[in-house]
Amino acid sequence: MRRMSVMLSLVVLCATGIAGPQAAESPKPANQPYWKIAGHLEEACKCKPACPCWFNSKPTYMNCGGQLVHFITKGSYGDIPLDGLAYARMGQSPDGEAMVDAYGNWVFDYLYIDERANAEQRRALEDIAWTIQPKASSNVQVRYVPITRQIEGNEHRVAIGQHGSFAGHLMDSLLGGAPRIMHAPGADPMRAEFRQGQTTAFRYTDASQDWNSNQSNYMYTEFEVDSEQYAVFNAKVKQMMEAKQQAGGAEPDHQHH
Numbered sequence: 645m646r647r648m649s650v651m652l653s654l655v656v657l658c659a660t661g662i663a664g665p666q667a668a669e670s671p672k673p674a675n676q677p678y679w680k681i682a683g684h685l686e687e688a689c690k691c692k693p694a695c696p697c698w699f700n701s702k703p704t705y706m707n708c709g710g711q712l713v714h715f716i717t718k719g720s721y722g723d724i725p726l727d728g729l730a731y732a733r734m735g736q737s738p739d740g741e742a743m744v745d746a747y748g749n750w751v752f753d754y755l756y757i758d759e760r761a762n763a764e765q766r767r768a769l770e771d772i773a774w775t776i777q778p779k780a781s782s783n784v785q786v787r788y789v790p791i792t793r794q795i796e797g798n799e800h801r802v803a804i805g806q807h808g809s810f811a812g813h814l815m816d817s818l819l820g821g822a823p824r825i826m827h828a829p830g831a832d833p834m835r836a837e838f839r840q841g842q843t844t845a846f847r848y849t850d851a852s853q854d855w856n857s858n859q860s861n862y863m864y865t866e867f868e869v870d871s872e873q874y875a876v877f878n879a880k881v882k883q884m885m886e887a888k889q890q891a892g893g894a895e896p897d898h899q900h901h
Contacts, residue, residue, distance in 0.1 A: 677722030679772055680870035685834060686713045686793065686802050687863040688810040688843050695861045697743040698828035698835075707751075708743050709736035709855055711810055711848060712777075713802050714867075715793055721768035730791040731769045732756040732804045734848060735780055743780075744830055750781035752851040756804050759788045775874055776834060785851070799844065800864065807850035812862030814841040833873045838865035 689695060689710035691703050712733045719726035736751040737743045743750070757769050770786060789805025798813040814822035823840040841862035848855040 676771065676775075676871060677724075678871050679719070679721040679768070680868075681714075681716045681719035681726060681772065682868040683714060683716040683719070683866070684793075685838070685863075685865045685867055686715070686800060686810075686812075687711070687838075688802075688812055688846055689861045690846070690855065690857060691861045692859075693815070693842050693861040694823075694825065694840050695863060698825070698830045700742065700744070700829060702740070702742050703737060706739045707737045707741070709848065709853065710734070710743070711802075711804065711808050711846075713791065713793070713804065714773075715791075721765075721772065724764050724768045726761075726765060726768060729758045729761050729765060729769065730793075731758060731773055732791055732808070733773065733777060734804075734808060734850065736851075736853065747780050750783070752783040752785070752853075753779055753781035754785045754787065754851055756787050756789050756791065756807065758791050759805075760790075761788075775871065776832065776869070783851070787850075808848040809845065810843050810847065810862070811845040812841045812843040812864075814839050814862075814864060833869050833877055834867045835865060838863045 687695075687710065689697075689708055690705060691697075691708050696703060697708065710733075713730065714732070715730045716726050716728065719729075733753070733755055735743070735753040737746045738749060738751060741749075755770065755773055757766050757773075761769060766788065787805070787807070789807065790803075791805070792803045794801045799811055800813065801809070801811040803809040817823050824837055825840060826837045828835070841864060843860045843862045844858050846855060846857045846860050
């Protein structure tokens with residue numbers, strides 16, 4: 645099995661088309677306005693906590709399906725304001741494969757955009773979503789739905805239209821506060837650090853799915869990222885892949901599965 649960092653690198657390489665080591669000197673992608681978003685990421689999946697995907701492990705069960713919801717408190721895409729809007733991603737790995745190992749071959753990869761967004765904002769959110777996490781399946785849909793969140797004490801409740809919902813809370817650490825995971829092997833700039841929790845409910849009924857569980861993985865983080873961070877991140881990934889190829893080429897096939 646490939647290491648997660650290598651798989652993530654291939655995904656970014658294929659999706660961005662960054663063309664050489666000098667790309668890091670020009671962090672702003674061509675034909676894309678500068679964008680910046682800050683807010684809260686609510687994330688949950690079928691697996692038992694903590695999420696195995698970030699550490700190159702297979703799902704807890706036969707496959708893994710996840711819901712990632714981004715609540716933007718302040719943001720802009722060029723001159724287009726994004727304050728107060730949200731978007732969500734849902735996807736599932738094939739049976740027996742980790743999400744990142746199967747990237748590009750997921751069962752589905754659906755994007756849900758806040759129905760309150762106007763046409764320009766919808767296009768902006770879609771571009772940002774595919775930049776932060778490139779399309780991972782040939783089965784892609786984009787839907788416009790209400791996306792809401794309620795916080796009652798330690799419990800966070802998220803709803804994505806009639807299609808998905810989950811509730812979760814952060815775990816307690818014997819050292820005090822919630823467990824924090826920093827610089828996980830598969831982390832991107834948005835997930836450089838996240839806090840670990842557990843769900844009390846987890847439902848999804850779109851894409852021919854019927855998920856219904858609890859006590860699964862829940863993650864929460866506050867983020868502030870922009871297009872330049874992701875351009876630099878993608879360029880570094882490209883350079884790493886080129887260095888690996890020059891140092892010895894691809895790994896043997898028996899290590900990829």
